Amino acid sequence: xxxxxxxxxxxxxxxxxxxxxxxxxxxxxxxxxxxxxxxxxxxxxxxxxxxxxxxxxxxxxxxxxxxxxxxxxxxxxxxxxxxxxxxxxxxxxxxxxxxxxxxxxxxxxxxxxxxxxxxxxxxxxxxxxxxxxxxxxxxxxxxxxxxxxxxxxxxxxxxxxxxxxxxxxxxxxxxxxxxxxxxxxxxxxxxxxxxxxxxxxxxxxxxxxxxxxxxxxxxxxxxxxxxxxxxxxxxxxxxxxxxxxxxxxxxxxxxxxxxxxxxxxxxxxxxxxxxxxxxxxxxxxxxxxxxxxxxxxxxxxxxxxxxxxxxxxxxxxxxxxxxxxxxxxxxxxxxxxxxxxxxxxxxxxxxxxxxxxxxxxxxxxxxxxxxxxxxxxxxxxxxxxxxxxxxxxxxxxxxxxxxxxxxxxxxxxxxxxxxxxxxxxxxxxxxxxxxxxxxxxxxxxxxxxxxxxxxxxxxxxxxxxxxxxxxxxxxxxxxxxxxxxxxxxxxxxxxxxxxxxxxxxxxxxxxxxxxxxxxxxxxxxxxxxxxxxxxxxxxxxxxxxxxxxxxxxxxxxxxxxxxxxxxxxxxxxxxxxxxxxxxxxxxxxxxxxxxxxxxxxxxxxxx
Numbered sequence: 001x002x003x004x005x006x007x008x009x010x011x012x013x014x015x016x017x018x019x020x021x022x023x024x025x026x027x028x029x030x031x032x033x034x035x036x037x038x039x040x041x042x043x044x045x046x047x048x049x050x051x052x053x054x055x056x057x058x059x060x061x062x063x064x065x066x067x068x069x070x071x072x073x074x075x076x077x078x079x080x081x082x083x084x085x086x087x088x089x090x091x092x093x094x095x096x097x098x099x100x101x102x103x104x105x106x107x108x109x110x111x112x113x114x115x116x117x118x119x120x121x122x123x124x125x126x127x128x129x130x131x132x133x134x135x136x137x138x139x140x141x142x143x144x145x146x147x148x149x150x151x152x153x154x155x156x157x158x159x160x161x162x163x164x165x166x167x168x169x170x171x172x173x174x175x176x177x178x179x180x181x182x183x184x185x186x187x188x189x190x191x192x193x194x195x196x197x198x199x200x201x202x203x204x205x206x207x208x209x210x211x212x213x214x215x216x217x218x219x220x221x222x223x224x225x226x227x228x229x230x231x232x233x234x235x236x237x238x239x240x241x242x243x244x245x246x247x248x249x250x251x252x253x254x255x256x257x258x259x260x261x262x263x264x265x266x267x268x269x270x271x272x273x274x275x276x277x278x279x280x281x282x283x284x285x286x287x288x289x290x291x292x293x294x295x296x297x298x299x300x301x302x303x304x305x306x307x308x309x310x311x312x313x314x315x316x317x318x319x320x321x322x323x324x325x326x327x328x329x330x331x332x333x334x335x336x337x338x339x340x341x342x343x344x345x346x347x348x349x350x351x352x353x354x355x356x357x358x359x360x361x362x363x364x365x366x367x368x369x370x371x372x373x374x375x376x377x378x379x380x381x382x383x384x385x386x387x388x389x390x391x392x393x394x395x396x397x398x399x400x401x402x403x404x405x406x407x408x409x410x411x412x413x414x415x416x417x418x419x420x421x422x423x424x425x426x427x428x429x430x431x432x433x434x435x436x437x438x439x440x441x442x443x444x445x446x447x448x449x450x451x452x453x454x455x456x457x458x459x460x461x462x463x464x465x466x467x468x469x470x471x472x473x474x475x476x477x478x479x480x481x482x483x484x485x486x487x488x489x490x491x492x493x494x495x496x497x498x499x500x501x502x503x504x505x506x507x508x509x510x511x512x513x514x515x516x517x518x519x520x521x522x523x524x525x526x527x528x529x530x531x532x533x534x535x536x537x538x539x540x541x542x543x544x545x546x547x548x549x550x551x552x553x554x555x556x557x558x559x560x561x562x563x564x565x566x567x568x569x570x571x572x573x574x575x576x577x578x579x580x581x582x583x584x585x586x587x588x589x590x591x592x593x594x595x596x597x598x599x600x601x602x603x604x605x606x607x
Contacts, residue, residue: 016044018052025060038064038097045104047111051118054108058118062125065098069133072098102129106145112155123163131239138239138267140177147181151215165222171238175223176272179279182220186286189213210293217296220287221303225311226276235269277313284308288321301325301335302371305342316347326357333361334375341378355392358382359481362399367411373532376414380421380527393426395481398474401493409502410533416508417525419494424516424524432491433512504538 024041027034044057072095108114109122126146133139150157150164168174189212292300309315322343325336337358343349358379366372383396397419404415423430474489500506516522565571 016053018056021053021056021060025056025063028060028064042097042101042104045101045108047108047113051115055118055121058105058121058125061101062128065101066128066132068094069098069129070135102126102142102145106149109146109160110149110153110155110157116159119160120163123160123167127168127238136239138173138177138237140180143174143177144181144184147178147219148185151182151185151212151219153215154211161218161222168238169222169224170236172226172235172269172272172276173237173239173267175226176267176276176279178219178223179276179283182216182223183279183283183286185212186216186283186290189216190286190289209291213290213292213296216287216290217292217299220283221299221307223280223283225280225307226273235273237269237272277311280311281313281317284312285317288318297325297332298335301332301339305339309339309342315343316349319343319349323351329360331369331371333357334366334369334371337361337378338374341382355382356480359395359399360479362396362403364403364406367403367407367414373528376418376531377527380418383418383422384425386425388426390426390428391487392481393422394429394432394486395484397422397429397432397491398484398486398489399476399481401491402474402476404493404497408535409500409505409538410530410535412497412500412502412505413508413530413533413538414527416494416497416505416512417527417530419491420511420516421524421527423512424519424522427517429487430517432486432489502538504541 021041021044024034024037028037028041038061041057041061044053045061046054049057072091105122105126109119109126114122126142130139130143130146133142150161169178189209288300304318309318312318318339322336322340326333326340328336340349340351340354344351344354361375366375369375383393400415400418404412407415423433472489472492473485475484478484494509494512497505497509500509511525514522
């Protein structure tokens with residue numbers, strides 16, 4: 001039966017002209033006798049109708065419903081079978097048709113077949129009903145249908161969402177009810193449970209769940225936070241816009257006080273402002289409990305410390321989410337460090353294993369990570385406290401020193417800057433700078449020996465002086481800094497940077513030769529100046545330098561390798577070139593000349 005009716009409607013739409021629709025609209029607006037034109041016009045408000053037909057029907061229906069919204073029967077009222085009041089029956093029927101109209105508008109707004117111009121008119125019409133459809137109060141039911149359809153749409157709705165953000169998110173009540181709708185949708189998704197991975201049906205459910213989470217984040221991340229004081233009385237509200245344009249300032253205040261006194265159910269701007277942080281917090285906390293896809297997870301962690309934490313009612317509520325993210329390791333831990341650091345330093349969060357996890361993040365891959373600049377700045381801030389134990393400071397210094405051997409030149413510059421600041425802040429670890437033999441190890445304090453004895457050292461019970469020369473007792477693979485035995489080692493890796501092939505690194509190492517124990521004579525190095533370095537930045541700085549003396553080298557024959565074989569014992573550098581037309585005679589001659597030549601002229605003089 002329904003298919004037969006739809007076919008009849010399609011035939012009717014084909015035979016209907018735009019002028020006929022205008023006539024139907026004028027008749028509907030002019031007399032109640034033409035009320036039967038309402039279902040006809042309503043059938044044209046769909047994405048399958050031509051845009052001009054849908055637009056003409058929409059304008060006529062909007063003009064018809066706007067003045068009668070306040071007279072419609074409430075949605076909660078039920079019509080009994082014994083009711084004989086024709087006016088009540090008429091108003092109840094109009095209420096049902098109004099709901100059908102709103103449902104059609106919502107469907108058109110999220111349909112991929114709709115025209116952008118039509119979408120803009122549809123959104124404005126819906127928001128007009130949101131403002132007027134509840135007796136002057138914000139109609140949250142209609143607005144929730146719109147947000148629900150945007151999130152559950154299977155096609156992109158970026159245009160409608162951008163319109164909603166640009167035109168209506170400036171109103172505090174729109175933001176307020178957006179948070180409420182997002183929280184409801186997230187909570188419903190959480191209560192349904194998350195599907196497994198067995199079967200095609202479940203895999204399809206997983207894809208749909210991830211799609212919903214993407215859409216929820218897309219809406220939630222666009223909600224502007226409440227700016228300024230919550231006691232401000234001039235927050236603009238959509239439900240009150242356009243009503244007081246012709247009133248003076250005193251009249252506006254008097255009307256606002258009167259409405260608040262007479263109707264306690266009406267939410268004022270100040271009331272919404274006080275509740276906004278709570279709703280904003282609930283929306284984010286409920287969303288973060290969902291199984292976030294990896295791309296959404298990273299986007300959340302990147303913006304959490306700037307766009308979310310400062311505007312929450314109680315930021316400590318994020319501690320579970322952030323500590324779990326920090327325990328994952330890798331890039332996720334690096335991205336979670338910014339928000340976790342704010343909770344630790346500004347909101348009194350206690351995290352006993354914080355430095356152990358931070359120590360575990362120091363790997364060669366971190367020097368090529370996308371967010372390495374922010375990580376190095378936070379690492380320097382985390383190690384700034386003068387109350388940091390000596391074994392922790394020495395472990396971080398030694399770990400960074402060991403990494404300097406395997407990282408790019410830009411990483412070497414950052415490491416030297418970090419170690420410089422560590423040595424300046426913690427004079428107790430200056431013994432790591434110059435330790436030629438084991439005699440210096442005898443001067444360890446009793447506290448250092450206790451730390452070393454508790455570090456599961458296999459040589460516990462042996463005398464320190466029995467240790468062999470040239471042995472580094474630092475355990476690079478140990479994840480616990482307390483057990484790494486860093487206080488028994490030295491920063492010998494930094495000495496190798498004196499002869500680094502990159503001139504900026506070898507020059508920068510000279511900063512560690514100053515007496516860093518005298519704090520008045522030295523200053524801390526800004527990590528921000530080196531944290532975002534790369535090969536290109538170093539090369540750009542070098543070509544811009546003004547060099548007064550240029551070193552020259554002369555060769556009896558063209559060299560075939562960058563380094564001489566004597567620089568790397570056990571390594572060979574062979575030139576696998578193609579033979580020339582003369583049968584390779586010239587190549588053999590060149591090889592003999594290279595063997596006889598003095599490679600020492602190509603070597604850089606060492607200090």
